[in-house]
Amino acid sequence: MEKEIVGKVLEGDLRTIARLITLIEDGDPQTLEIISQLYKYTGKAHIIGVTGPPGVGKSCLVDKLIAEYRKMGKTVGVIAVDPTSPFTGGAILGDRVRMKEHSLDKGVFIRSMGSRGSLGGLSKATSNVIKVLDASGKNVIIVETVGIGQTQVDIVKYAHTVLVVLMPKMGDEIQAMKTGFHEIGDIFVVNKADQENADRTVMILEEMLEAGKGRSGEAKKAGLEWEKPVLKTIATTGEGVHELVETIEKHKEYLVNSKMIEKIREKRSEAEILDSVLAKLQDYIFKDIAQTDWFKDMVKRIAVGEIDPSSAAEKVVKKILQKEN
Numbered sequence: 650m651e652k653e654i655v656g657k658v659l660e661g662d663l664r665t666i667a668r669l670i671t672l673i674e675d676g677d678p679q680t681l682e683i684i685s686q687l688y689k690y691t692g693k694a695h696i697i698g699v700t701g702p703p704g705v706g707k708s709c710l711v712d713k714l715i716a717e718y719r720k721m722g723k724t725v726g727v728i729a730v731d732p733t734s735p736f737t738g739g740a741i742l743g744d745r746v747r748m749k750e751h752s753l754d755k756g757v758f759i760r761s762m763g764s765r766g767s768l769g770g771l772s773k774a775t776s777n778v779i780k781v782l783d784a785s786g787k788n789v790i791i792v793e794t795v796g797i798g799q800t801q802v803d804i805v806k807y808a809h810t811v812l813v814v815l816m817p818k819m820g821d822e823i824q825a826m827k828t829g830f831h832e833i834g835d836i837f838v839v840n841k842a843d844q845e846n847a848d849r850t851v852m853i854l855e856e857m858l859e860a861g862k863g864r865s866g867e868a869k870k871a872g873l874e875w876e877k878p879v880l881k882t883i884a885t886t887g888e889g890v891h892e893l894v895e896t897i898e899k900h901k902e903y904l905v906n907s908k909m910i911e912k913i914r915e916k917r918s919e920a921e922i923l924d925s926v927l928a929k930l931q932d933y934i935f936k937d938i939a940q941t942d943w944f945k946d947m948v949k950r951i952a953v954g955e956i957d958p959s960s961a962a963e964k965v966v967k968k969i970l971q972k973e974n
């Protein structure tokens with residue numbers, strides 16, 4: 650069964666891929682084995698994160714990116730992640746409609762994902778779906794997520810190139826945001842450039858990026874630093890999208906030449922191991938420790954003030970470590 654699924658995913662069978670993604674979303678334990686078998690076939694796709702506030706035109710832009718990559722003969726996988734939606738409805742339906750011209754193209758796979766559980770769960774599911782699409786042979790994988798800040802799925806952890814999409818109206822908001830968000834992006838896009846104040850917004854962004862520079866001195870000396878560009882697009886007409894793809898390709902080249910791509914891989918592996926360790930520990934603690942009489946007795950003793958929770962936690966940790974030795 651698992652072998653068959655793995656085989657079909659590697660062949661790029663769209664129905665199997667769709668079914669597997671549903672299993673991943675449901676947190677089906679069967680998928681762990683499948684993902685780990687697919688793992689050695691991953692690592693070839695270029696993963697592009699597209700993020701930014703609601704309504705700036707991310708989905709429209711993704712639609713045009715798909716078209717541009719298809720022109721280049723590349724296959725594309727798209728995951729639209731909406732952490733605010735518990736089901737794959739609402740906005741996501743809009744995404745489907747927006748990208749519908751590609752729905753008959755076998756070289757394109759589009760999937761929406763909402764949060765059925767925790768943000769952490771969605772993040773993990775997204776990272777596994779990326780692996781599935783990667784193993785299935787998609788050359789480019791685009792992940793669209795809403796928002797910049799805490800509510801966002803941690804796109805930076807798994808994308809090679811992150812596009813932060815904004816729009817002209819946001820000039821002042823951008824200035825207010827100040828901290829952090831320029832670090833998220835590799836390429837900044839002012840979409841809706843047909844609207845007023847696009848150039849002003851580009852300028853504000855450029856000033857911010859300039860001010861945020863100067864930390865990676867060594868890379869700069871070696872001529873290996875990536876100068877974060879700010880581009881203008883009109884996603885409804887596709888204007889500027891060709892240049893955007895060229896810039897993404899340049900960023901990809903930069904990642905390879907500067908060996909940053911290896912660092913990203915390492916960082917992602919590290920995050921994955923740690924996530925996985927935590928998940929396994931949590932599982933073990935809830936299933937094997939919290940159910941024991943030893944633990945329940947300790948809870949009672951805490952309740953009557955015989956011991957405090959922190960020392961009880963120490964005991965739990967000691968017990969886990971002892972078991973290993």
Ligand SMILES: Nc1nc2c(ncn2[C@@H]2O[C@H](COP(=O)(O)OP(=O)(O)OP(=O)(O)O)[C@@H](O)[C@H]2O)c(=O)[nH]1
Nearest residue numbers: 703704705706707708709740795840841883884885
């Ligand atoms: N004038 C103008 N309108 C645009 C442009 N790009 C997108 N829009 C419109 O902006 C609206 C939102 O576009 P979406 O692509 O759904 O935006 P989004 O960022 O994906 O939105 P969420 O996924 O809900 O966060 C739609 O009505 C688009 O037609 C543009 O370049 N110019």
Ligand SMILES: [Mg+2]
Nearest residue numbers: 707708744793
């Ligand atoms: Mg969208």
